[in-house]
Amino acid sequence: MQRHFADYIFRSYRKRKAINALMCGLLVLAATLAIFPLFSVFGYVVAQGYSALNWEFFTAVPKPVGEIGGGMANALLGTCTLVALASLIGIPWGVSVALYLSEYGGKQGRGRFAGVVRFSADMLSSIPSIIVGLFVYALVVITMRRFSAVAGGLALGILMIPTVCRTTEELLRMIPEHIREAGLALGLPRWKVILWIILKGSRGPITTGIMLSIARVSGETAPLLFTAFNNRFWQSGLDQPIASLPVQIYTYAISPYDDWHRQAWAGALLLVMLVFAMNLLTRVVFNSGGNSKKQGGN
Amino acid sequence: MYSLLSTQNLSASFGSTQVLKNIQMDFDEFTVSAIIGPSGCGKSTFIRCLNRLHEEVAEASATGKVLLQGHDIYASDVDPVAIRRKIGMVFQKPNPFPSLSIFDNVAIGLKLAGVRRGAILRETVERSLKLAALWEEVKDKLNSQGTSLSGGQQQRLCIARALAVEPSVLLMDEPTSALDPISTAKIEELMTELKKTVTIVIVTHNMQQAARISDKTAFFLLGEMIEYGETSELFTAPKDQRTERYITGRFG
Amino acid sequence: MxxxxxxxxxxxxxxxxxxxxxxxxxxxxxxxxxxxxxxxxxxxxxxxxxxxxxxxVTTSVWDPVNDVYGALPVVYGTVVSSFIAILISTPLSVGVALFLTEIAPTRVGRVVGFLVEMLAAIPSVVYGLWGIFVLAPWLRTTVEPFLAKTMGFLPFFQGAPYGVGMLAAGIILAIMITPTISSISREIFNAIPRVQREAALALGSTRWEMMRLSVLQSARRGIIGAVILGLGRALGETMAVTMLIGNRHEVSASLFAPGSTMASIIANEYAEATSDVHVAALVEVGLLLFAVTFVINSLARLFISRGFRWGAPSNSPGGAK
Known part of the structure; x- marks a missing residue:
């Protein structure tokens, strides 16, 4: 009986080893396949976009349909304007919600109201961004009776709140309790401890977290389609339609003109560079800040 | 009696820190050997080298030889997976597989090995659970989750799981440190029973436990084996001064 | 005093x-x-x-001229394109997560993990651009003719290869939700204590058997949560899909055929909708989309938080004692 069993093990072992090798191979393949699109997208964006990046691209506004040339200067400025407006709304709102959750949200932020707030933030970050566009349209565009930079900025600002809030809250939570207690032990009221010790102490990482959310919204297109709309000329005021890089890329990409396609690639190159740079920077700051994420195991 | 398991010049490290230095030990068949020492002395790492589990930790490495029935398990053509079927292990904290029933927790080793015959599985599960002195307590609920048992029962379940594949050596890494005194007593009782069929190497931080259950005892300190001998001798007449200081409670 | x-x-x-x-x-x-x-x-x-x-929601005619609106085709397009995405992305993402936590050496894992995260950072409109000029032509000239030849007896793979269409949208969605599913799966795998894995290894299981026994078994619930979350992303994804799905208001069995989704029809028609009922119809599509993603994401949250059964004190010292 015992021998018989040992034989059994020996016979099936070769097959198990083969399955093991096969599955491990498949996992490596899965990882390769998953990151392949990144290289392809990046490669094409660089290859196609680089040739269209020239002085005119950064300084000129679009030429009328059919004429070769022109640039995306107005769209670049427009994106900057929209992101600035969004930051005015999203950053203070997001940071104060994060502060509330981490400092007043009950024990370890698990109070009941804190739970509702966190749930709302989660839902806000996961509903499709185009829905936020619909909301802002109803709220601002219908009231003002025109598409405007303000409407676009508000839509992007709303989208920023959950991202800013989550990264900030995570960072605040990393600050050990004894730091707060040290401040309280000095006889400082809690709000002073929060403002001068907690917030000031982690402003570096919080700033990077915020930059990441800026990078994210600067690529948003869908909520701008019927809030900021688009504009072929330089912007004339915050209550007027405004061009933006992503919307311009979209418009050019689905157009039938080769020259516009080239410019769409160039715009995409700028956008991708911006996003990658921000992400890399965040990675560097977070990893060197001593608060790197816990690795599995030890 | 020849040595079933022995080590020659076994050294182990994590990254650049060496935690074991040139360990030479022999374990005889059907004995219980205990390894004692203050925490951080490398005793856990040592038994994890015996079934090549040590190398599964990132940046961990081991050199030297571990001979099982005269064959070096660290030889380049030896598969660690095959070794671990011959050398079973029980861990500090009971770790039954969470989503498996009591029956499957014991049968899993055989199932992995390709045993599909229900009769063989049932027979082995019953025999292993009886060996682990758990059969009477669970025979009516073999289909409930392994994690539903109490801590002491879970640990005996883990022992049954290890025994089911009929290993020749059973490594136990502080198997009772997470258990209450009654469960501990049960497992100690069990070990004296088990050594009739399997060779046991146990790491323990509890000297009384070592004295109660083992035939031979080794004392480790700072990654070195200081002394190894018959348990009765080591505890009554230690040869090394450091051993004496440890067993009389003057350090760590 | x-x-x-x-x-x-x-x-x-x-x-x-x-x-x-x-x-x-x-x-x-x-x-x-x-x-x-x-x-x-x-x-x-x-x-x-x-x-x-x-x-x-039960009729298919979408006629702004006569103010008759039936959203069935967009619901169908949303479900089918998301389903394709989940079908492709689930094995891929779980594979990536297993690769990162169980196989890859630390340094390789860090780089690959970063690259997968970068996939999530690329703006949707850039995926759309890449899809129009790289993915769609490749599908039209290579993949779709091949599928038609080998599996053309199925209704899904019949008809002219357009390139843009349901299949293209599904593939681009798969690429876009892979980082979501894999990063959550990875976190869940990491939360499984090391002793669980060692229990399997000590029994003499191979690495793959260990993954099945100790990792996938314990993480089932969490993986389901991650997939549901990915589904939520896919349902609402707008730009890349709008650029790749072909925007035709029709229910067609063939995956090669163009279609449209709830998000894409809003993106396409809202700014130009003139009649009040047309606007309201698009808003109702948005309302449905909101409700669906709300439910889906709540569900995912439930699964994921329960998926971290092992998140508690992981005092598995891994042997360094």
Missing amino acids: RFKLNRKKREVHLGDRVFAFILKVPSVALVLLLVSIAYYLFRNALPVIHKQGWSF
Whole structure:
């Protein structure tokens, strides 16, 4: 009986080893396949976009349909304007919600109201961004009776709140309790401890977290389609339609003109560079800040 | 009696820190050997080298030889997976597989090995659970989750799981440190029973436990084996001064 | 002495109360924001809800000229394109997560993990651009003819290869949700204590058997949560899909055929919608999309938080003792 069993093990072992090798191979393949699109997208964006990046691209506004040339200067400025407006709304709102959750949200932020707030933030970050566009349209565009930079900025600002809030809250939570207690032990009221010790102490990482959310919204297109709309000329005021890089890329990409396609690639190159740079920077700051994420195991 | 398991010049490290230095030990068949020492002395790492589990930790490495029935398990053509079927292990904290029933927790080793015959599985599960002195307590609920048992029962379940594949050596890494005194007593009782069929190497931080259950005892300190001998001798007449200081409670 | 202490304490309390209030206002406002999004959507969809009732979701004719709206094709397009995405992305993402946590050496894992995260950072419109000029031509000239030749007997793989269409949308969605599913799976795998894995290894299981036994078994619930979350992303993804799905209001069995999704029809028609009912119809599509993603994401949250059964104290010292 015992021998018989040992034989059994020996016979099936070769097959198990083969399955093991096969599955491990498949996992490596899965990882390769998953990151392949990144290289392809990046490669094409660089290859196609680089040739269209020239002085005119950064300084000129679009030429009328059919004429070769022109640039995306107005769209670049427009994106900057929209992101600035969004930051005015999203950053203070997001940071104060994060502060509330981490400092007043009950024990370890698990109070009941804190739970509702966190749930709302989660839902806000996961509903499709185009829905936020619909909301802002109803709220601002219908009231003002025109598409405007303000409407676009508000839509992007709303989208920023959950991202800013989550990264900030995570960072605040990393600050050990004894730091707060040290401040309280000095006889400082809690709000002073929060403002001068907690917030000031982690402003570096919080700033990077915020930059990441800026990078994210600067690529948003869908909520701008019927809030900021688009504009072929330089912007004339915050209550007027405004061009933006992503919307311009979209418009050019689905157009039938080769020259516009080239410019769409160039715009995409700028956008991708911006996003990658921000992400890399965040990675560097977070990893060197001593608060790197816990690795599995030890 | 020849040595079933022995080590020659076994050294182990994590990254650049060496935690074991040139360990030479022999374990005889059907004995219980205990390894004692203050925490951080490398005793856990040592038994994890015996079934090549040590190398599964990132940046961990081991050199030297571990001979099982005269064959070096660290030889380049030896598969660690095959070794671990011959050398079973029980861990500090009971770790039954969470989503498996009591029956499957014991049968899993055989199932992995390709045993599909229900009769063989049932027979082995019953025999292993009886060996682990758990059969009477669970025979009516073999289909409930392994994690539903109490801590002491879970640990005996883990022992049954290890025994089911009929290993020749059973490594136990502080198997009772997470258990209450009654469960501990049960497992100690069990070990004296088990050594009739399997060779046991146990790491323990509890000297009384070592004295109660083992035939031979080794004392480790700072990654070195200081002394190894018959348990009765080591505890009554230690040869090394450091051993004496440890067993009389003057350090760590 | 005692009196003085008391007075000071009250002062501190006052400052704290004011500060807490100042912080509470935006938090309350955030909750209200979510509620008012739902409210505005509902209110602005009312004209078409009154006019058409349930026929809105059960009929297929979408005719802005005669003000008749049937959203069935967009619901169908949304479901099918997301389903394709999940089908492709689930094995891929779980594979990536297993590769990162169980196989890859630390350094390789860090680089690959970073690259996968970068996939999530690329803006949707850039995926759309890449899809139009790289993915769609490749599908048209290579993949779709091949599928038609080998599996053309199935209704899914019949008809002219357009390139843009349901399949293209599904593939681009798969690429876009892979980082979501894999990063959550990875976190869940990492939360499984090392002793679980060692229990399997010590029994003499191979690495793959260990993954099945100790990792996948314990993480089943969490993986389901991650996939549901990915589904939520896929349902609402707008730009890349709008650029790749071909935007035709039709239900077609063939995956090569163009279609449209709930998000894409809003993106395409909203800015140009003139009649009030047309606008309301698009808003009702948005309302449906909102409701669906809300439910899906709540469900995912439930699964994922329960998926971290092992998140508790992971005191598995891994042998370094």
